[in-house]
Amino acid sequence: MSYEEKGLIDVKDKALVFVQKDAGNGFEVYQDGKKIEGIREININADIDLGYPTTHEIEYLTGHTKG
Template sequence: MIGENHTVTLNNEGLHIDGVKLEKGNVFVVNERGKIEVFNQQAALIFIQEKVGGMRGNIKVYQDGAEVQGIRSINISAHVDDVTTHTIEYITGCTKKK
């Protein structure tokens, strides 16, 4: 679900959200004010923490365009003016690709 009051169209010219054409590899987010922001570059690492009640929420991690499976934990180190690094701990036997 994208949110309320947004226009999504799919035609022979491609997928558009609020009139902005999405290209393969684009990333978009809906910010806290409900505005859609489109990033016209490929993301090397995407971390998504879903909002849920309680202590634990579901996470999804995408690396170089593919969802990473079998994650037990992830540590991300990101600093302004420096490269981002990350370490993933996997659950043995759960790393099959979808």
């Protein structure tokens, strides 16, 4: 059974995935299939109605990223 059939998302082939665990209780971000570490803040701008490309800004804590 595929991820979609199970109601899940396969992050491996997605450009950007934001996962909110609980309201105000942490999140995970995957970019190009890899989990990003050390994020302090993320802003995602997406406008479905006007068809503009989705943009995002990520703020990191210096020294807390993994590579």
